[in-house]
Amino acid sequence: MIYSLSGILTKKTPDLAVIECAGVGYAVRVPASVTGQLPAVGQEATIYTELSITENDIALYGFATEAQRDCFRLLTSVSGVGPKAGLSILSVLTPEKVALAASADDHKAFTAAAGVGPKLARRIALELKDKVGRGLAEGSGFAADIAAVPAASTASTQAVAALVSLGYTASEAAAAVARVDDTLPVQDIIKIALRGLSHV
Numbered sequence: 684m685i686y687s688l689s690g691i692l693t694k695k696t697p698d699l700a701v702i703e704c705a706g707v708g709y710a711v712r713v714p715a716s717v718t719g720q721l722p723a724v725g726q727e728a729t730i731y732t733e734l735s736i737t738e739n740d741i742a743l744y745g746f747a748t749e750a751q752r753d754c755f756r757l758l759t760s761v762s763g764v765g766p767k768a769g770l771s772i773l774s775v776l777t778p779e780k781v782a783l784a785a786s787a788d789d790h791k792a793f794t795a796a797a798g799v800g801p802k803l804a805r806r807i808a809l810e811l812k813d814k815v816g817r818g819l820a821e822g823s824g825f826a827a828d829i830a831a832v833p834a835a836s837t838a839s840t841q842a843v844a845a846l847v848s849l850g851y852t853a854s855e856a857a858a859a860v861a862r863v864d865d866t867l868p869v870q871d872i873i874k875i876a877l878r879g880l881s882h883v
Contacts, residue, residue: 684734685732685734685743686731686732687729687730687731687732688702688704688709688711688729688730688732688743688745689702689704689727689728689729690702690703690704690705690709690727690728691703691725691726691727691728692721692722692723692724692725692726692727692728693708693724693725694724695718695721695724696718697715697718698712698713698714698715698718698770699711699712699713700713700717700718700721700728700730700745702728702730702745709743710743711730711732711743711744711745712742712743712744712745712766712770713730713744713745713746713770714746714751714770714771714773714774715774716747716751716773716774716775716777717730717745717746717747717751717773720747721747730745730746730747731745731746731747731748731749731751731752732744732745732746732752733745733746733752733755733756735766742766744766744769744770746773748778750778750779751773751778753778754773754778754781754782755769755770755773757781757811757814757815758772758773758781758807758811760810761806761807761810761811762806762810763803763806764803764806764807767798768796768798768799768803771796771797771798771799772793772796772799772807774796774797775795775796776792776793776795776796779837779839779840779865780792780861781811781815782815782840782857783839783843783857783860783861784808784861785807785808785811785812785814785815786811786812786815786843786853786854786857786858787854787857787858787861788808788809788812788854788858789808789858789861790804790805790807790808790809791804792804793807793808812854837865838865838866838867838868838869838872839860839861839863839865839872841869842856842860842863842869842872842873842876843856843857843860845869845873846859846860846873846876846877846880849877851880855880856876859876859877859879859880860872860876862876862879863875863876863879
């Protein structure tokens with residue numbers, strides 16, 4: 684398996700990056716969100732990859748962080764979610780927002796991605812709820828058995844872990860935190876989320 688590629692970025696489009704390593708140009712399909720995180724063409728870049736081999740295709744999918752790649756693996760483990768839908772979701776949601784949406788059973792968040800309808804969005808939220816709920820409660824984002832740990836130290840994840848330690852379920856905590864601006868300091872997120880929980 685190809686874990687990552689490091690080399691010169693020779694081309695980038697909203698859904699494709701080409702990295703030249705030792706004279707070989709690797710075409711890597713990427714979410715739109717990754718394109719903005721890559722350096723300018725001609726500069727050195729590193730992309731974390733997932734290799735997909737099917738009867739009709741061999742494709743490399745690339746991500747700016749290991750958390751994005753691990754989130755992609757988690758999403759494509761859901762029945763009915765193929766690589767295209769996984770990339771589409773990661774084009775509009777960060778791994779942490781995927782974890783929060785799934786844990787809070789906020790299936791509408793997934794419909795923001797092109798090609799993800801309400802039925803598929805409900806299935807994603809349902810199948811991932813327990814997996815990511817355990818990880819959020821432990822402050823690690825995704826469940827450890829998925830080996831994905833996105834943004835473990837971010838304010839939102841810390842706030843969820845703090846609320847769980849106060850006795851709220853992971854789902855309640857994630858739902859409350861998901862409604863708060865994630866750019867605020869962790870203490871403010873906790874305070875606002877607690878206010879929201881007290882009115883439920």
